Amino acid sequence: MPTVSLTVNGNPVHADIDPRTLLVQLLRENLRLTGTRVGCDTSQCGSCVVHMDGKAVKSCTVLTLQAEGTAITTIEGLALGETLHPMQQAFRDNHGLQCGFCTSGMIMTAVDMVRRKGHALDDHTIRRELEGNLCRCTGYHNIVKSIAAGARAMESADPLRRAAE
Amino acid sequence: MYNFIYHRAAGLRQAQHMLGEFDDAKLIAGGQSLLPMMKLRLAAPANLVDLGKIAGLSDIEPDVRSISIGAMATHFEVHNSAVVQEALPALAELAGMIGEPAVRHRGTLGGSIAHNDPTADYPAACLALGATIITTERRIPADAFFTGLFETALMPDEIITAVSFPLAEKAAYQKFRNPASRYAMVGVFVAKHASDVRVAITGAGASGVFRVPAFEEALQGRFSPEALEGLTVSADGLTGDLHASAPYRAHLIGVLARRAVAAANERNDRSDEL
Amino acid sequence: MSATGVGASVRRMEDFRFITGRGRYTDDIARPGQACAAFVRSPHAHATIDRIETGAAAAMPGVCAVLTGADLAADKLGPLICGWMIHSKDGSPMKMAAHPALALGRVYHAGDPVAVVIADSYAQAHEAAEKVEVTYGELPAVVDPAEAQSTNAPQLHEVAPRNTIFEWHLGDAQATDAALKSAKHVTRLELRNNRLAPNAIEPRAAVAEFDAGNDAFTLWYTTQNPHLARLVLSAFIGIAPEHKLRVIAPDVGGAFGSKIFIYPEEVVCLWAARKTGRPVKWVAERSEAFLSDAHGRDHVTRAEMGLDANGKIVGLRVKTIANLGAYMSTFSSSVPTYLYGTLLSGQYDIPAIYCEVDAVYTNTAPVDAYRGAGRPEATYVVERLMEVSAREMGLDPAELRRRNFIKTFPHQTPVIMAYDCGDYPASLERALELAGYNSLNERKQEAARRGRLRGLGLSTYIEACGIAPSQAVGSLGAGVGLWESAEVRVNPTGTVEVLTGSHSHGQGHETTFAQLVSERLGIPIESIAIVHGDTDKVQFGMGTYGSRSAAVGMSAIAKALDKVEAKAKKVAAHMLEAAEADIVFEDGRFTVAGTDKSAAFGEVALNAYIAHKFSGAHLEPGLKEGSFYDPTNFTFPAGCHVCEVEVDPETGETDIVGWTAVDDFGVIINPMIVEGQVHGGIVQGIGQALMEHVVYDAQGQLVTGSLTDYALPRAEDLPPLIVDTTVTPCPSNPLGIKGCGEAGAIAAPAAVMNAITDAIGTEDLAMPATPQAVWAALARTGRREAA
Known part of the structure; x- marks a missing residue:
């Protein structure tokens, strides 16, 4: 079996894997990081979004072997110790989740969105940027609110957090 | 997904060698088209050659009258390239309309055109801009490159290295998304060059991307939406499916072509003002 | 009111685990020694199973069992059942056909499970499943409910001649006929309530484990009602006595009705766990979910409403054919009957109502409750009729509703329900105010100057919730108390x-x-x-x-x-x-x-x-x-939703530009959560109206088999939603609560369609109002811009 080496949430990972292993399978099955989820088989729902070298990717559409040498961040790696990421806090404060299944992907997408689009996100931009994330519970209304609030909060987040970004 | 043997190519020559040596070998770049098909067991290559670690294939380089974009440049990189935004803003916009952010971080220019999905966006840009596809073997004009549904002029062990896009005086892309897949149900790229106008349509053709000579002629006379009034595309040869019949697609081509021309003119008016 | 008491928008206690990725859903559970299940599903909509050859699959690497319907029958496990008895007009009981968890001798819909492979990994199970050789004898299929009862239609189950499960009715036929004859104006509509796939983002899943030492099972699975599942799995299917079967619903990622039912897959996982001695896990792929989750809606309806010269409704007659699919799912019979016909009075004082519903089998996936379940279908009939009647009579649609609202309570409708309280004018007037109803014409003119068609639609819906008084539902056929x-x-x-x-x-x-x-x-x-x-x-x-x-x-x-x-x-x-x-x-x-x-x-x-x-x-x-x-009555949430749209006449594309909802849910415990429920419901209703549609071709193949063909609403498709409430405390329970989970999905489709038809000036438009459908409707009116 081929081997792979990468970093997940700051921890080095070395594994012998079936070449078919998708990144999401490595995370969920090998590493038991089950916060990254699978909701479809056509790369559309976005429940599996993680960051690869700081950019959002759909981990259901990346072979683990393609991720050789990369640094992966999952939802489990977003909080700094016990301190929630401002985007996580914003989702709670604005009721941006109901069943929670799409939430990891939404939060990872939202953090990536802020990195690319800045801290002043209008409603239209957020909705456009969510094209690859499906939610069936919230009607998106409060997700959009959460992301706008989270984006603002990330700007004024503590220096430790901003250094980590 | 069916099993396969994975090969990581260190360079282009090795990749070409692998393509020649291994049975039923397929290249993988970003994998945003290939992996979904493999997951649904619609594609089952025996050998997969990964181009991801080959350096120097994603450079974006301006020239006097064209831009060269490396085959491994992601949609994200093309969309955000200051060079492309400045010289070919319509192409930067198109790249920003492909898929969604996470897909744009992985999907590549070379992967998209080699796959030649009939609903992909880049083929329309290549055709309308009169791009040249540069491979390990030769330079192929876009007009000769896209040969049918998921078919291209590429030979079995030939690899795209870059695409050279001539600059246009005016250009714009309009896309009408399939409500479910969000791929182009109809996409229209119009480009006004010094000597001609080219109009390319994606998403609608039963045999892939195509040009509309009648529109091109009319726009050559006068590059304005009004020049297209009364002109239609025949529904023959267009795709019909659940979301759009062939006559509806034919109608949308007319609407989007007019809007694309208007957008191209508006962009130039704006930049004139600046 | 305290900061965490009734009426406060308390931040959710459960959120921490979800925002940190620590929720625990069924697919997150991994049991030691666990094997994986892959189902062999029928590629045909209707066929005999002539032969199943499992040898090649059983010899594949990692495979520990290949099981078929014959094995299931040999182990004497019972069929899946429908738990609500409906009687036809003639007094005969509904015609429930056997539904084995793995097909026996014949398949009735594309995706019908025929065999299962249990293997060490999913990849091995799926590869082996492809090696199970099934010889089918293809039969003609019927998918359209309107054709199912034809004598020319292929017959599915022997127990149900003309594919008819029941011919149910409610109300007073004679009184309604007389009322319609006396009416000054009669509005007639033919409506289709489009078939929907629930699409909770978490696919269905099950992990079953057998403890041989204690002869007991544990089932972790995606269910909305673990006890009901245990009861059915135990008492009807015969997996194990209840005290030997533990059912656990861990975190469940959305359900919308689709996870009420007892499906074949969990039965097979339990059975296979005992047979193989290993925990057995199954997780649906999304494409598998489209084939096998119970769908919603799928009605064909003819409706007539009579009004007198003042616009007062005198009678309503409705005839519906409801598609229940290939088998009767757990609560399927109740949805187009007691959750539908009983709501046809809407918010209105209607003296005479008569409703007939024929339920039919077709070669499609089973149809059962989906968010709203029967009530969205009823609201769609009544609220489309109200809007069209107003247009036909030249009345303001809001005014027509005012003239017909029930204003005194309790109110006994002609279709069983006794409404206990409400203030329908209050929610209407508040919604009209918030939506800027009085300045609509100015907005229409402004849009017209931009080449856009603007329209507004109302939906003053009612629903029966708080399900339900056990004695009452028992008298109507329910197999359980509620x-x-x-x-x-x-x-x-x-x-x-x-x-x-x-x-x-x-x-x-x-x-x-x-x-x-x-x-x-x-x-x-x-x-x-x-x-x-x-x-x-x-x-x-x-x-x-x-x-x-x-x-x-x-x-x-x-x-x-x-x-x-x-x-x-x-x-x-x-x-x-x-x-x-x-x-x-x-x-x-x-x-x-x-x-x-x-x-x-x-x-x-x-x-x-x-x-x-x-x-x-x-x-x-x-x-x-x-x-x-045990409640003493249903509860009756009601309200008014206002949808405003702009249609691009060149492309047929509809933009929802405004949404106002004013709902009366009685007393509210947590306004933040209630608003969230309303948002979600509205968007599912918008999805039904604009884009969602399960389509089978004439041979019974599922055309919308993945999310690339079945459209779900995305953030970009939607406007911000204005949500407000009025309150009449419910007198029928100690807390004054009515319920809020389904309101949006019930109200929304009619509001959207009333708005689009207002914009485009024709009623000739069916759901979903896709760009193509709106473009075609405009073409039929001749109003569309030249190409």
């Missing part, structure tokens, strides 16, 4: 666990239920745990659906809290050496009236357990009370 249970366990240190038979899969029960307890006991919300979703913890319960959990589930908790308070007062009386009648409980303290003698709730709890201050002869130690609450 009460709810609760148990309040006070610990010696004053923390509290509340066990509920309701189940939360996004609704936030861990917060709202705790708010009630916090307010009633005067303890911090952090000291309360809501326990649900495990048959070993909660004794029994009916689960969550039909917007019932607050109205019924919380009423049960309230009753149990009454008992806790009564018992605690006895303990306090002993502690404080006072008469029980003198003890007052307020803000978490027991006080002797008129004195400063008091004890905190926690002190009383401790004393209840140490039992030093009273004798066993007078009082039992401990502080734990349970209750079963």
Whole structure:
């Protein structure tokens, strides 16, 4: 079996894997990081979004072997110790989740969105940027609110957090 | 997904060698088209050659009258390239309309055109801009490159290295998304060059991307939406499916072509003002 | 109102685990030695199974079993059942065909499971499943409910001639005929309520484990009602007696009705776990979900409404054919009957109603309850009729509604329901004000100048929730009672666990239920745990659906809290050496009236357990009370939704540019959560109206088999939603709650379609109003811009 080496949430990972292993399978099955989820088989729902070298990717559409040498961040790696990421806090404060299944992907997408689009996100931009994330519970209304609030909060987040970004 | 043997190519020559040596070998770049098909067991290559670690294939380089974009440049990189935004803003916009952010971080220019999905966006840009596809073997004009549904002029062990896009005086892309897949149900790229106008349509053709000579002629006379009034595309040869019949697609081509021309003119008016 | 009590928008207690990725859904469960299941599904809509050859599959690497319908029959497991008996007009019972968990001899829809492969990994199971050779004898298929009863249509089940399951009716045919004859104006509509796929983002999944030492099973699975599942799996299918079967619903990622039902896959996982001696896990792929989840809606309806010269409704006649698919799913028969015909009076005083519903089998996936279940279909009929009648009679659609609103309560409709309270004009007027109804024409003109067609649609809906009084539903055919249970366990240190038979899969029960307890006991919300979703913890319960959990589930908790308070007062009386009648409980303290003698709730709890201050002869130690609450009536949430659209006449594309919802849910525990429920419901309703549609071709192949062909609403498709409420407290339960989970999905489709038809000037438009459909409708009117 081929081997792979990468970093997940700051921890080095070395594994012998079936070449078919998708990144999401490595995370969920090998590493038991089950916060990254699978909701479809056509790369559309976005429940599996993680960051690869700081950019959002759909981990259901990346072979683990393609991720050789990369640094992966999952939802489990977003909080700094016990301190929630401002985007996580914003989702709670604005009721941006109901069943929670799409939430990891939404939060990872939202953090990536802020990195690319800045801290002043209008409603239209957020909705456009969510094209690859499906939610069936919230009607998106409060997700959009959460992301706008989270984006603002990330700007004024503590220096430790901003250094980590 | 069916099993396969994975090969990581260190360079282009090795990749070409692998393509020649291994049975039923397929290249993988970003994998945003290939992996979904493999997951649904619609594609089952025996050998997969990964181009991801080959350096120097994603450079974006301006020239006097064209831009060269490396085959491994992601949609994200093309969309955000200051060079492309400045010289070919319509192409930067198109790249920003492909898929969604996470897909744009992985999907590549070379992967998209080699796959030649009939609903992909880049083929329309290549055709309308009169791009040249540069491979390990030769330079192929876009007009000769896209040969049918998921078919291209590429030979079995030939690899795209870059695409050279001539600059246009005016250009714009309009896309009408399939409500479910969000791929182009109809996409229209119009480009006004010094000597001609080219109009390319994606998403609608039963045999892939195509040009509309009648529109091109009319726009050559006068590059304005009004020049297209009364002109239609025949529904023959267009795709019909659940979301759009062939006559509806034919109608949308007319609407989007007019809007694309208007957008191209508006962009130039704006930049004139600046 | 306290910061965490009833009426406060308390941030959700359950969120922490979800925002940190620590939720635990069925697919997150991995049991030691677990094997994986892959189903072999019929590629044909209708066929005989002539031969199944499993040898090649069984020899594949990693395979531990290949099982078929014959194996299942040999082990004498019972078929899946529908638990609600409906009788036809002629008194005959519904024609329920056998539904084995793995097909036996014949398949009835594309995706019907034929065999299962159990292997070490999913990849191995799927590869082996492709090696199971099934020889089919293809038969012609029928998919359109309007064609199913034709004598030329292929017949599915022998028990149901003309594919007809029942021919049900409700109301007074003669009175309605007479009323329609006397009417000054009759509006007639032919409507299709499009077939939908629920698409909870978490696909269905099951993990089954057999403990041979104790001869007992554990099933973790995606269910809204673990006890009901255990009852059916035990009593009807015969997996194991109830005390030997534990069903656990861990975190469930959305359900919308689709996870009420007992499906073949969990039966097979349980059975296979015993046969292989290994835990067996199955997780649906999305494309598998499209083939096998119960779908929703799929009605064909002809409706006529008669009005007098003043626009007062005199009668309503409705004839519907409801597609129930290939088999009768768990509650399928109740949806197009008692959850549909009984709501046809809407918010209106209609003297005569007659409704006929034929339910039919077709070669499609089973159809059952999906968010709203019957009530969206009823609302669509009534609210489309209202809008079209107003247009035909030249009346303002709001005014026509005002003239017909029920204004006095209780109100007995001609279709069973007795509405207990409401204020329909209040929600209408508030919604019109918020939506800027009076300035609509200016907005229409402004849009026209931009080449856009603007339109507005109303939907003044009603629903029956708080499901349901057991005696009443029993008399209508339900196989179960629909009460709810609760148990309040006070610990010696004053923390509290509340066990509920309701189940939360996004609704936030861990917060709202705790708010009630916090307010009633005067303890911090952090000291309360809501326990649900495990048959070993909660004794029994009916689960969550039909917007019932607050109205019924919380009423049960309230009753149990009454008992806790009564018992605690006895303990306090002993502690404080006072008469029980003198003890007052307020803000978490027991006080002797008129004195400063008091004890905190926690002190009383401790004393209840140490039992030093009273004798066993007078009082039992401990502080734990349970209750079963059976409602005395349905509840009737109602309201007004206003949708405003702009249509691009060149492309047929519809933009929803405004949405205003004013709902009356009675008393609200947590406004933030209620708003979220409304948002979600509205968007599912918008999805139905604009884009969602399960399509089978004439051969019964599923055309919309993945998310690349079945459109779900995305953030970009939607406007911000304005949500407000009016309140008439529900008199039928102790908390005054009506329920809110389904309102949006019930109200929205009619509002959208009323708006689009207003914009484009024709009623000739069916759901979903895709760009192509709107473009074609405009073409038929000749109003469309030239190409």
